[in-house]
Amino acid sequence: MSETRPPETRPDPSVFDLFLGFFIVGVCGFGGVLPWARRMIVEQRKWLTPTEFTEMLGLCQFLPGGNIMNVTIALGSRFRGIPGAIAAIVGLMAAPVAIVICLGAVYDQYAGFPPVRRAFVALAAAAAGFLLAMSWKIVAPLRANPWAVGIAVCTFVAIAVVRLPMVMAMPVLAIGSTLILWRVRA
Amino acid sequence: MTGFLLIDLAIVFGQLSLLAFGGANSVIPEMQRQVVDVHHWMTPHDFAALYALAQAAPGPNMMVVSLVGWRVGGVAGALVTTTAVLLPSSILTLGVAGVWYRFKDADWRKAIQAGLQPVTAGLIMASAALLIVSTTVDWQAGLVTLIAAGLFLRSKLHPLLILAVAAAAGAVGLVG
Numbered sequence: 001m002s003e004t005r006p007p008e009t010r011p012d013p014s015v016f017d018l019f020l021g022f023f024i025v026g027v028c029g030f031g032g033v034l035p036w037a038r039r040m041i042v043e044q045r046k047w048l049t050p051t052e053f054t055e056m057l058g059l060c061q062f063l064p065g066g067n068i069m070n071v072t073i074a075l076g077s078r079f080r081g082i083p084g085a086i087a088a089i090v091g092l093m094a095a096p097v098a099i100v101i102c103l104g105a106v107y108d109q110y111a112g113f114p115p116v117r118r119a120f121v122a123l124a125a126a127a128a129g130f131l132l133a134m135s136w137k138i139v140a141p142l143r144a145n146p147w148a149v150g151i152a153v154c155t156f157v158a159i160a161v162v163r164l165p166m167v168m169a170m171p172v173l174a175i176g177s178t179l180i181l182w183r184v185r186a
Numbered sequence: 187m188t189g190f191l192l193i194d195l196a197i198v199f200g201q202l203s204l205l206a207f208g209g210a211n212s213v214i215p216e217m218q219r220q221v222v223d224v225h226h227w228m229t230p231h232d233f234a235a236l237y238a239l240a241q242a243a244p245g246p247n248m249m250v251v252s253l254v255g256w257r258v259g260g261v262a263g264a265l266v267t268t269t270a271v272l273l274p275s276s277i278l279t280l281g282v283a284g285v286w287y288r289f290k291d292a293d294w295r296k297a298i299q300a301g302l303q304p305v306t307a308g309l310i311m312a313s314a315a316l317l318i319v320s321t322t323v324d325w326q327a328g329l330v331t332l333i334a335a336g337l338f339l340r341s342k343l344h345p346l347l348i349l350a351v352a353a354a355a356g357a358v359g360l361v362g
């Protein structure tokens with residue numbers, strides 16, 4: 001399903017490019033990294049097409065571990081093997097780990113200060129809006145296929161409304177979805 | 187702090203790594219059980235405070251792992267928990283992603299890939315919805331989420347600018 005493109009425009013990031021790209025994602029990634037990662041990988045550096053990104057994310061969601069950490073590993077290793085994977089994940093994690101420890105160190109002193117607390121509430125709300133916008137960009141291409149929309153809605157209800165355990169719901173949804181879409185196409 | 191403590195941290199978070207199907211949020215309850223009930227490293231209240239703090243920091247939503255490690259074992263603890271939660275799942279991903287890429291033209295892979303797409307989309311929407319439920323502490327916060335989502339989709343403003351304006355509006359008392 002991935003779009004083909006002429007060989008001369010095929011991206012070829014170096015180990016350092018991978019480190020730098022994911023370092024910036026880590027620094028910016030307030031409220032979760034997924035929207036920032038998609039923006040950097042698809043929209044800015046064009047390392048993957050939108051379809052390729054969704055495919056890679058889809059695979060990574062079915063593996064244990066943080067989704068974006070898995071995307072980082074998979075993308076780093078696709079372009080530059082194990083050194084690429086290590087550069088990308090170290091780039092992603094370096095700044096956030098340092099920042100979160102500093103935040104922890106100052107937290108006790110300022111947690112009771114209302115402007116700080118209210119700033120965090122508003123920041124978290126806006127960051128949720130960022131994730132909402134990005135999820136719309138991932139959902140929108142499916143609108144052409146009513147079966148796909150139906151499966152997406154079922155997944156949403158199973159996870160967000162019924163709150164089924166992921167380990168139980170995902171195999172059923174994945175296998176069901178694959179069989180249904182295979183049938184519809186055939 | 188002893189070496190045994192760091193080993194305990196590595197074992198607990200290494201296991202969480204392989205349990206985290208669907209991302210970090212799916213193992214938060216198990217993490218709390220291990221850290222609070224099994225090992226008595228902190229109170230439930232401490233854990234909740236660290237979780238909220240991690241949400242406010244940049245980075246993957248696994249950052250609570252680094253914070254818990256830091257609170258229990260200092261900087262060494264943070265490095266141990268972060269590495270422990272990354273390594274097992276990363277090695278698995280390396281292996282699976284390699285195979286997956288090698289078979290990119292196989293019919294069975296295309297069928298599974300097509301099947302995963304709508305499930306992925308539904309999952310992302312579910313994460314967004316669950317996050318919004320936890321961040322919407324009052325109607326102003328909900329309004330901030332909607333306005334921000336609209337700006338992210340329709341305007342060319344830099345995302346950090348939008349987040350900074352929201353935080354500033356909160357600090358001066360318009361929200362929260």
